[in-house]
Amino acid sequence: MILDVGKVAPHQTYNLLIGLVAPRPIAWITSVDLVGNVNAAPFSAYNYVGTDPPIVAIGVGNRPGPGVIGKDTARNIRETGEFVINVVNEELAERMVLCAVDFPPGVEELAIAKLETAPSSLVSVPRILESPASLECRELTTMEIGRSRVILGQVVAIHVKDEFVDPSGPYIRAEQLHAVGRMNGKGxxxxxxxxxxxxxRMNYQEWLAREKS
Ligand SMILES: Cc1cc2nc3c(=O)[nH]c(=O)nc-3n(C[C@H](O)[C@H](O)[C@H](O)COP(=O)(O)O)c2cc1C
Structure with missing residues (x-):
């Protein structure tokens, strides 16, 4: 099967892309609106794209339907320039999905999902207390491309629960963290x-030695 992206409906392209660019990490983003309501929503169009400085990218689509109805997360980040990415583990997965309900602006998803927040250290947006790790971010730029907003953020502080840190690197004890990833969009x-x-991973000399043996 070959799909000419120019000739198919956007939702068909979406279905294929999210099944193929997978598994994806999930950025459970907390942000704050101009009157201080805390918003939380998950985004799997997400990855880090640089480490020096540390940069993350997130793709936020507009809501389906005619007109431009952006998501609260993208609006809050534009208006305040700050957000926090909370890591999702197995234990939190159901509550993360609850935060994807299209609640109207001003509804505090975290209260509905019975989650607590904790203050961040460098940004004014709180992090999710129950999350094993959180990345405090400042918006670098938001690009509007078609019906998507691509947000680039700079990570300014990283919280990790001590039990998940191997101090020798430091490394993340990823085997213990039990992060979850998103697959094809059918839940x-x-x-x-x-x-x-x-x-x-080998370097060239090691590869040569292996070939000769
Ligand atoms: C696991 C998961 C991943 C998601 N990833 C994205 C994404 O990458 N981009 C997007 O626009 N919406 C994504 N969504 C949908 C948003 O979470 C949903 O539209 C949410 O209501 C947005 O909330 P907000 O208006 O409070 O920002 C995802 C939903 C789930 C459950």
Missing amino acids: AYVRTRDAFFHIP
Whole structure:
């Protein structure tokens, strides 16, 4: 099957892309509106795209239908320039999905999902207390491309619960963190518990030595 993206409906392209660019990490984003309401919503069009400085990218689509109805998260980030990305583990997955309900602006998803917040250290947006880790971010830019907003943010502080930090690197004890990923959009997610395998990376000399042996 070959799809000419110019000839199919956007939702068909979406269905294929999210099934193929997978599994995806989930940015559970907290943001604050101009009157101080805390908003929380998940976004899996997400990754880090730089480390020095640390940069993350998030894709936020407009709501379906005619006209431009942006999502609260994108609006809040534009208006305040700050947000926090909270990491989602197995234990939090159902409550994360609850935060994706299209509640009207001003509804505090975290209260509905029975989650608590904790103050951040450098930004005024709170983080989700129950989350194993959170990235405090400042907006670098928001690009509007068609019906999407691509947000680039700079990570300014990183919180990790001590139990998930191996101080020797420091590294993240990823095998213990049990992060979840999003798959094809039909409500499918993946666990990372007991799912790790390791492939040591070689340099050229090691590869040559292996070829000769
Ligand atoms: C796991 C998951 C991942 C999602 N990823 C995205 C995404 O990358 N981009 C997007 O626009 N919406 C995504 N959504 C939908 C938003 O979370 C949803 O539209 C939410 O209501 C937006 O909330 P807000 O208006 O408070 O920002 C996702 C939903 C779920 C459950």
